[in-house]
Amino acid sequence: MAALGEHITAMVRSHAAGDDAAFYSVALQVAAREARSGHHTIAENIKKSVDSSRQVTPRSNITKLAQPRGDLAELVETTHPAVTLREFVAPPSLTGQIKHIIAEQRQRQRLLEHGFAPAHRLLLEGPPGTGKTMTASVLASELALPMFTVRLDSLLSKYMGETAAKLRIVFEAVAQRRGVYLFDEFDSLGGDRSGNDVGEARRILNSFLVFLEGVSPESIVIAATNHRSILDRALFRRFDAVLAYQLPDARQASAVIRARLGSLGTGLSLAKLGDHTNGLSHADLVKAAESAAKGALMRGQSAVRREDLITALTARQQANIG
Known part of the structure; x- marks a missing residue:
């Protein structure tokens, strides 16, 4: 029932904001949930309702809050994932960690009332293609949240000299808009560097860590890297949890x-x-x-x-x- 409650909450928020895309995405997640539970008639009725509603001309005077605008639109890619934990293939230890993070987020208000913050700053490390991005998608889907992806390598190269200011824009959105924020290619900031960009990269990394320390527990911030070996070990203590990924057996x-x-x-x-x-x-x-x-x-x-x-x-x- 907790998962359904999260979906209903997300639907109410997206409806109030006039974000039709998010509303329909969550509705389809509910349909998928009902189908897996064997409630095929209910699932089909929901899908038909979504399809018919999409034929109606959208309201042009509503601001779609889940679709970034201005500078933020150039920095993040927004998606509304519909992949569940059941579809994620991983060792039991890893799925157990993900389940625990989901559980803490679902009961975040109870934890916060007693002075504890739910795990919301995550570092995912492992070879390419082993499920790091899919994990972010699973968290977004299970918690009925939008997912915002920031590719740090391209951000660093495109906005050299103003990257820290751009990061501030993203973290301001983290504070204002509940969601899952994936910072991909984190090693582009945290790795060992040589050359003229080392000072700039270090300043950007320090800015990132300052922003990370103050991030709201209402959102989940994820840093993903393919190269744990080149990361500064001191970085690991800045995260609430470190999830390790390996090639499948x-x-x-x-x-x-x-x-x-x-x-x-x-x-x-x-x-x-x-x-x-x-x-x-x-x-x-x-x-x-x-x-x-x-x-x-x-x-x-x-x-x-x-x-x-x-x-x-x-x-x-x-x-x-x-």
Whole structure:
């Protein structure tokens, strides 16, 4: 019931703000929740209502608060994810951490009333394609919040000399607008540097950490990095939790492939694929499954063959080596 309460709260907020896109996104999340619970009629009615409502001319005099404007619009990308924790394949220890963060956020008012802040400053570290961005999407979806993505590497290169001022704009939004804020490529600030930009990067990092210290627990701020080894160890204590990501093992790889293939994987044996999935990230596995599925569909078949999947997985391995 807690999750449903979060969705209803988000719908009320988006309705009051006139943010139709956010309202419909949350409504579809509720429909998906009902479908998973076996309430297919309710789910279908919600979807039909959303589809019919979208045909109505939108109200032009309403400000869509979830869509950034002005300088902020140039700094962040806004999405309304609809991916749930059930769809996330990861070791139990990692999913346990994510569940705990969600639980603290859902009971943040109770925690705050007793002088405790919910975990809201997170550092995600691990190889590319292992689920860091998906984790941010899961948190946004489970808590019925918009997600704002800031790519620090491009921010640093595009606004060199004024990056700290741009960061201030983003953190002002964090204080004003509840959401999940993902700062991607965090190592572009926190890594070891050489050259003329080292002083600028250090100043920007210090500004980021000052802003992070004062961030509101109403929002979740996430820093994601592919390179933990180059981060200053002192940075880690600035976060409420550090989540570590790894390449999937054979069992997790099979689960990722099975989930992506859906009905096209019916009857497909995924046993003893370890040699073909070794070294591949979650993103690589999804791409390989999609390649095999599209090949089957274009042949007019309704199921993926094992040899097609192996070919796709091998191609991804070779691409990574190249």
